[in-house]
Amino acid sequence: MKTLAQPIYLDHNATTPPLPEVVNAMCETLLTAYGNPSSGHRQGEPARRLLQRARETLQSYLGTPDEQFVFTGSGTEANNIALRSLARHGRCIITSAIEHSSILSSARRLQAEGIPTEVIAATAEGEVDLLALRQQLLAHRHSAVSIQWINNETGVNQPIREIMALAREQGALVHIDAAQAIGKIDTSVEALDPDFLTLTAHKFNGPAGVGVLYARQPELIDPLCVGGGQQNGRHAGTENTAGIVGLQRALELRYSELHKAISHMTALRDTFEQIVLDQCPWVYVNGRRDQRVCNTSNLCFEDIDGQALVGRLDSLGVYCSQSSACTTGRPEPSHVLRAMGLSEAQAYASVRFSFGVTNTRQESELAAATVAAEAEHLKRIFS
Numbered sequence: 001m002k003t004l005a006q007p008i009y010l011d012h013n014a015t016t017p018p019l020p021e022v023v024n025a026m027c028e029t030l031l032t033a034y035g036n037p038s039s040g041h042r043q044g045e046p047a048r049r050l051l052q053r054a055r056e057t058l059q060s061y062l063g064t065p066d067e068q069f070v071f072t073g074s075g076t077e078a079n080n081i082a083l084r085s086l087a088r089h090g091r092c093i094i095t096s097a098i099e100h101s102s103i104l105s106s107a108r109r110l111q112a113e114g115i116p117t118e119v120i121a122a123t124a125e126g127e128v129d130l131l132a133l134r135q136q137l138l139a140h141r142h143s144a145v146s147i148q149w150i151n152n153e154t155g156v157n158q159p160i161r162e163i164m165a166l167a168r169e170q171g172a173l174v175h176i177d178a179a180q181a182i183g184k185i186d187t188s189v190e191a192l193d194p195d196f197l198t199l200t201a202h203k204f205n206g207p208a209g210v211g212v213l214y215a216r217q218p219e220l221i222d223p224l225c226v227g228g229g230q231q232n233g234r235h236a237g238t239e240n241t242a243g244i245v246g247l248q249r250a251l252e253l254r255y256s257e258l259h260k261a262i263s264h265m266t267a268l269r270d271t272f273e274q275i276v277l278d279q280c281p282w283v284y285v286n287g288r289r290d291q292r293v294c295n296t297s298n299l300c301f302e303d304i305d306g307q308a309l310v311g312r313l314d315s316l317g318v319y320c321s322q323s324s325a326c327t328t329g330r331p332e333p334s335h336v337l338r339a340m341g342l343s344e345a346q347a348y349a350s351v352r353f354s355f356g357v358t359n360t361r362q363e364s365e366l367a368a369a370t371v372a373a374e375a376e377h378l379k380r381i382f383s
């Protein structure tokens, strides 16, 4: 096949391009509101106001009962703080085998420090095993649960209400990693009422390097960074005002047209998937199809090397990925797909395509035709 005239970016679960309005708002902030928000003089005032506005925007769109947000340097950092805070309160950490590496690595570190940790299994459809969760909650009187809302690799929407209900029944604290959920589903955080919740701006067309940890009871936070008393002592370090403004603007843009964005991404993903599955009936979808977030398609190209497919697509101008971005480059099969029971070969044969609001229908169709043709070509070579 010929290289595409314009590359097609289908890796929005790894990161999304910041929208021009976001970049403009950030540049404006760097030029005019460069003061330190902690400064007592007048140059600190605009930065303080912008941080406050970002907190108000977060509260109004997420529907949290208050403005208890800690700005962090990433979703990874927010997840680390959440787990550390849960452990600090003498809790056994219960998490699942399909979490993001920032949770699983934090849990492993806490376990090495003597904190009891349980990692529960997932079902073949990519959902957290609720029975296993219940058993662990019953086995550990003082526990805390950390579960993601949407899986970053398969896009499977976890049974978060049931998870919250089970945890609350046993008096457990709950952290939700909502990094892949915010801006892609229409649900109020208030209805769930978690103790902690993580989000990160670069998954909804904001800048990378800006995360948020919502804390229902901020006094539970065990700070990762100590130093100055910024953010009420909960996260020391001068705030990244421009980045936080970028997050605020991205949130505003996404939530002002949330339903439109969701329908757009759903249509692109479904069109893409339909074409690939029609042309390659031997390909199948990983994860429960009717429970997926709008933008993600994780496909198993049985019997072919997914890495080879990703490489060929890259050279033609279709950008997608295997496993999660944080672990690409490491020659290991996806821990998520393995936890769902896929064999090592099936996990290696799987590729994730994730759409964004900036993709078009034409891109979706062209990418699907390219993927199908390349997959058929590789299938002939491998068989």
Ligand SMILES: Cc1ncc(COP(=O)(O)O)c(C=O)c1O
Pocket (backbone or CB within 6 Å): 013, 014, 074, 075, 076, 077, 079, 100, 102, 148, 150, 151, 152, 177, 178, 179, 180, 200, 201, 209, 210, 211, 324
């Ligand atoms: C579910 C999930 N949690 C956490 C993160 C980490 O976010 P960040 O890239 O901002 O560190 C990611 C990023 O891929 C993610 O998908």
